[in-house]
Amino acid sequence: MSKSQAKYSEDELPEFSPMKWSLKEIRDAIPPGMFVRNTSLGLLYLLRDIVLAATAWSIAMRIDPFFGRDEMKTLLTPLGAGCLRWAAWAVYWWFQGLIFTGIWVIGHECGHSAFSDYKIVNDCIGFVVHSWLWTPFFSWRISHHRHHSNHASMERDEVYVPKTRKDLGIPDSPQHETDWDELFGDTPLYTLFALIRQQVLAFPAYLLYNVSGQKNYPKWTNHFDPNSILFTKDQRNAVILSNIGIAAMVWGVSHASAVYGAAQVIKYYGIPWLCVTHWFIMITYLHHTDPILPHYRGKEWNFQRGAAATVDRNFLGWQGRFFLHDVAHFHVIHHFFPKMPFYHGPEATKYLKSFIGQHYHYSDAPVFSTLWKNYNECQFVEDEGNVLFYRNKKGKAVLRPADEYKIKVENKEL
Template identity: 75%
Template sequence: MGAPVRVSTQPTAQLKGDQEQSLPEYMPMPWTLKEIKAAIPAHLFVRDTPRAFLYLIRDLLMAAVVWKLGLQIDAAFMRPDIMSALTPSGAEVTRWLAWLAYWWVQGLIFTGIWVIGHECGHGAFSGHKWVNDIIGFTTHTFLWTPYFSWRISHHRHHSNHASMERDEVYVPKTRGDLGIPKESEAHHLDYDEYFGDTPIYTMYMLIRQQLLAFPAYLLFNVSGQKDYPKWTNHFDPNSILFTKEQRNVVIVSNLGMATMAYLVREACAQYGAASVAKLYGIPWLCVSHWFIMITYLHHTDPELPHYRKAEWNFQRGAAATVDRDFLGWWGRFFLHDVAHFHVIHHFFPKMPWYHGEEATQYLKKFIGDHYAYSDKPVFKALWHNYNECQFVEDEGDILFYRNRKGQAVRRPAQKLSPCPQETL
């Protein structure tokens, strides 16, 4: 027999306290936004409307070409000569492989078009508001996003990112939200009772998140600010998300979505629901998947802080996001670097995306270790962060996610630098 297992008689809180003291300390940024902006050349903030249109035209042409190819898939692999050369079974397998290729590429192209609409919402596409709104409304409506409604809540997210009290989305659950007792109140706390999910169940929850999280956020405020009323959504002009002055643009967004629903219904009647689903529906699901995956990994990581009360300011919240090497060149080309250079975007949302790479180098040089970057493969990162980012504590003004065992990877410094407060 092996050596006997030693059972610790120390209370859970004491063990946890010893572990916490060994964690690396985190000191929040001391700089003002003005100091950070001064470190970046002014020309990188200049918006070039013709250049932005070239990116949009490129994406629309690619989408049209790939759509045209998609129209040929079924007919091509049902031709007698193709079926004879590949055999009927081989032709059928190859036909579905062609559809998979179509969904992969068209899904990325559609996501790139959605990203351009997102840039319009920030005013980064053009210096002319009307240009931003026309392009943003058109592209987002085509991809089932209520442009003006989402633009309003997304602006509030940027203005309050990483604030536990005011952020709009990806607000962490707390220990109290999950009904987990405090370490100090439990002699022995078995976290498996709260997080004992199987890998299969975790995979199911991840797939559900990737496919449904964005519609669920728009319709039911899922993952949004928990202090909002129960029926908060992006389609009610009287929602807490909007002011009375914003009511009309919310209605315009709703009319756009209703028009899109009518067009899709007419397309299904004329061309068949199966064709619409294959050519448009599944690529749109890919957009929802990529968008949620990108934003989740931007804002959810064990090493990123969240703040309460006076420890939060805009620039600290902007730094609480991470750049990722998302899908390599596919992500850079098709997704307009939206994941590769997201940190600079949170600092300066109106900066054109095509200046993100150069501006990031200046930002990184100035803020040093406060710049977060990960080259971990994104699907591996998705699985890791989904398991490691479970909740934050009910107390404290600087918080880090804890995993399924109640463990964090960082802790706030005992002596914090003053938090500069600055109006935007």
């Protein structure tokens, strides 16, 4: 019998046991210098990003005049000049999108107070750069903090909470043979459409409609309502201030469109911003979604186990490291210690990896093919059990909890 025809058995999967160390033990393995924040260095990184963005913008202003010259049309033909013009714009959108994402990452650092020892510096810079990129800074910071505080908890995490068998209406009965093709038999073309939709719309949908968040929140839960369940009464003014920042952007973009034309605003700013939402969602999705990453219920969850349920990825190679401030390459250490500045991530990760060993996850697989693979492989988790792993479109997992953590039901065979 071929491997593809062999019967699937849960008992034959590799076992997983949650790590036992306390957060203090893990922190003690990291040199104290890794936790030091340098405001001047952070400001230099921000200045670098602003200079890069301004330089890219300045170069882009020359694209249309250059390829619109009669000499270029004569040399390349009008069609050739037009094709090269749009190719130049594509290069601008790619790099400006990465630069903008790096600026967003600086705001993210401010949200964690990792940018500076001074609260006023973190608040002011985070508010400005995130508002400029259509993120309600203080509102997002509140929910993002809860995500870090509860990551991989099925009951309390704020984002990328897996759907369960019950959520998808998948029967779990030995007497009922599941028709997996009927449940998940989407065509590759539709799956591609759904994935692209996720990449473009998921972050705005999360802010506006709590998409991928806790399903027990009331309908219309969002980041713009000061009375939302996401916030306490004491946080109301912070939410209103975030909304003022977004309202200022609405006015600014509307005014720029009236003065320069909507097409110009879209070309120089709009498409790079769409790239930010794509990169941000792709990075965070791949950090938190993988068949090898556990989720927990009840007493089996703790902060350090949730922090370890993430994966570092070689995201776009040198471009990801330079433009994105290592946010994808060294994310696991960030979940353990969110206030650690990003520029200490590479060195601190060496100590973390040495201490937690097999509980540290890293992948250098190509990220776009991994995005497709994980989008198809990570479908749901079980309704029972306190240590859970994603199952694919055939109901199969790649790991199982060790015997002491197993679901107390019959072994599933497919």
